[in-house]
Amino acid sequence: MSGLVAVGVDGSASSLAAVETAAREARRRGAGLRVVHAFLWPAMHVPLGPSALGPPEGGLRNTARRVVAEAVERARSVSPEVDVTHAVVTGEPLTVLEAESRAAELVVVGSRGMGGFVGLMLGSTAVHLAAHGRCPVLVVREQPAAGGPVLLGVDGSPAGENAVDFAFAEAALRDTGILALHAWTPWNTPVPPPQDPALPYACRPGELAGIEERLVAEALAGRRERYPGITVQTKMVRGGTREALIEESRTAQLLVVGARGRGGFTGLVLGSVSQAVLHHAHCPVAVVRGSSGGG
Structure with missing residues (x-):
């Protein structure tokens, strides 16, 4: 032991x-x-x-x-x-x-x-x-859905990496899959500088969604190889983080979030997203701090 x-x-x-x-x-x-x-x-x-x-x-x-x-x-x-x-x-x-x-x-x-x-x-x-x-x-919180996946809130921040690791380890322990959810809006997406300074916008129409998809792929990189037996589904939601996580938690056996993040997860533990998840999720909630956050 x-x-x-x-x-x-x-x-x-x-x-x-x-x-x-x-x-x-x-x-x-x-x-x-x-x-x-x-x-x-x-x-x-x-x-x-x-x-x-x-x-x-x-x-x-x-x-x-x-x-x-x-x-x-x-x-x-x-x-x-x-x-x-x-x-x-x-x-x-x-x-x-x-x-x-x-x-x-x-x-x-x-x-x-x-x-x-x-x-x-x-x-x-x-x-x-x-x-x-x-x-x-x-x-x-409530009794989790039997046989449901581990729901992982992905924000792509370095502080959220420990949450990703925890979610994969939990999924392996529970012999279940992972649903990696990322909620985004044009207001919380990091936009790269324009290639041509003369262009009025940094991104062409439709490019923001691609940026967010790459962010999720990078956040999960390496874990799939480390846990080859775990089925991973990703879900991109253009909308509010709180609402998306709470709704998906109805069919999950565990919700995993990082303690802090960017965009929709900024100040997760201290702000409205964490309060909403901890109060209203339909399954147990695991909050995982980033390595930079604590002793």
């Missing part, structure tokens, strides 16, 4: 769904699974033990232990062959998960939560984790 998948749990139904996904991801990788609960209450200086008037199994500390125990049991029921460890870590959820990402090859979280993970997808936590985690972050 090598590698480690970490999953954040808080006792919610969403986090238990994340545990099931994380257990399957660990099994596919031959990796261990670490179940982590961020225990914020010690920093709040509140009583952690059972109340003198309550049952001995009460109290915040025992509740945290039960949350982790339930998650561990769920993980082992899904992937009994996976080595599952667990921890209740004192700290704020974002800080705890960011620290876990330093040793993990994948961090998995649910799209909604309670307790320590309140507002995970509604505030800055998920955005910050996706932007600053040291490994890919997988956010579990």
